[in-house]
Amino acid sequence: MLRILHILSVLGFVLWDGIDASGDGVRVRLVNGDECSGRVEVLKHYQWGTVCDRGWNLVDADVACRELGCGLAESALQHAAFGPGSGVIWLWHTLCSGHETSLTNCATVLHSEHHCTHRNDAGVICSGPLLLPSLSLLTPNTVFERGESVRFSCTVPQGRHLSDFHLYKHSVSTPLVTQRVDQSQTRVELTLSELETSHQGSYSCLYRIKGSLPSQLLSSPPSNSINITVVDLLTPQHWYNTSSEAPAGSVIKGHSFNITCTSQQQYPGGSFQLRLIRSNGTVRQSLPALTPSVTFTFASAQSSNEGYYYCQYRVQLGGRTFVSRQSQPLPISIRDPDPVLSPMVVSWLVSGLIFMVALIVIITITIVLCKKEKKPSELERETRTCVDNTYVALSINKI
Numbered sequence: 001m002l003r004i005l006h007i008l009s010v011l012g013f014v015l016w017d018g019i020d021a022s023g024d025g026v027r028v029r030l031v032n033g034d035e036c037s038g039r040v041e042v043l044k045h046y047q048w049g050t051v052c053d054r055g056w057n058l059v060d061a062d063v064a065c066r067e068l069g070c071g072l073a074e075s076a077l078q079h080a081a082f083g084p085g086s087g088v089i090w091l092w093h094t095l096c097s098g099h100e101t102s103l104t105n106c107a108t109v110l111h112s113e114h115h116c117t118h119r120n121d122a123g124v125i126c127s128g129p130l131l132l133p134s135l136s137l138l139t140p141n142t143v144f145e146r147g148e149s150v151r152f153s154c155t156v157p158q159g160r161h162l163s164d165f166h167l168y169k170h171s172v173s174t175p176l177v178t179q180r181v182d183q184s185q186t187r188v189e190l191t192l193s194e195l196e197t198s199h200q201g202s203y204s205c206l207y208r209i210k211g212s213l214p215s216q217l218l219s220s221p222p223s224n225s226i227n228i229t230v231v232d233l234l235t236p237q238h239w240y241n242t243s244s245e246a247p248a249g250s251v252i253k254g255h256s257f258n259i260t261c262t263s264q265q266q267y268p269g270g271s272f273q274l275r276l277i278r279s280n281g282t283v284r285q286s287l288p289a290l291t292p293s294v295t296f297t298f299a300s301a302q303s304s305n306e307g308y309y310y311c312q313y314r315v316q317l318g319g320r321t322f323v324s325r326q327s328q329p330l331p332i333s334i335r336d337p338d339p340v341l342s343p344m345v346v347s348w349l350v351s352g353l354i355f356m357v358a359l360i361v362i363i364t365i366t367i368v369l370c371k372k373e374k375k376p377s378e379l380e381r382e383t384r385t386c387v388d389n390t391y392v393a394l395s396i397n398k399i
Contacts, residue, residue, distance in 0.1 A: 143318030
């Protein structure tokens, strides 16, 4: 470093020491003008002095204006345009690159071939402090659905040397939208398209003005903030429960059943809507989404409960109503309860009973006939004789 300073001193160049002798951070001021125009003076060794206009140009003046918070230079004035100063001429020939943060950081020529007096004091007219831009919404609400677009308007009170406008999301270093403008354009529309949930947050804008160098751009302070909400409603899921004896997809008439709707994403004030689509119309029911899942209960299933059921999630935010996609259809049929004796069983029982009665009748007749055949007649009993303890029936021919 010492060798570099030695070489620069031999060549007639030095770097300003930048000593802050004022103690309040002020090293450059403007005199005989206003806040952002006047004769340029710098502070060194507790003494204010002037700047010689030899080599004084817009690049040097830009550095002084930025340091003073006065934007960028519009004019780099020579020949004591704001009157001659007094005391020491601290800077004889400035050699700013345009990127310095202070005029006292610019290189200077100590030995100039031109002799400077206070009639050569440099002056500057700056563009003025960069005014705060204003950000507003061109839409009447601050809540949007995923996939929509939001249109902002960024406005600056007065436009001079404008280059472009930027829309920033807080906590993101790079602008989401950039719009180039004419130098005198004071308002621009900034559109953020195809919103995603990641776009939810707070936004502000700023503008930039052009300096004397093509690459020299100065950014304004950020505007006021506007917060937007991006709603992305997930498609709900649903299922039903009923008595175990009911076949799948069915509910037995008179039995209770319930349908549960659920969604992982919740918003304050949301609700679930259950839609029943049947042949003669649509029936809707709604319950507040106090929890991620709600259950719709039906105490006694009737034929009117048969149809296709759908769940949807609804919420009102920012004066707008948002509705999710409806769930897949859930078909439910209502079945009559099975009778204690089915017609087939009854038919079997009747047939069996008839068979049994017929069988009994046949058996009874058979028994009666058999008994009638074995019982002897009165005449046979009289004509029987006993032979060896055996009855022998005598046949009597009837005359």
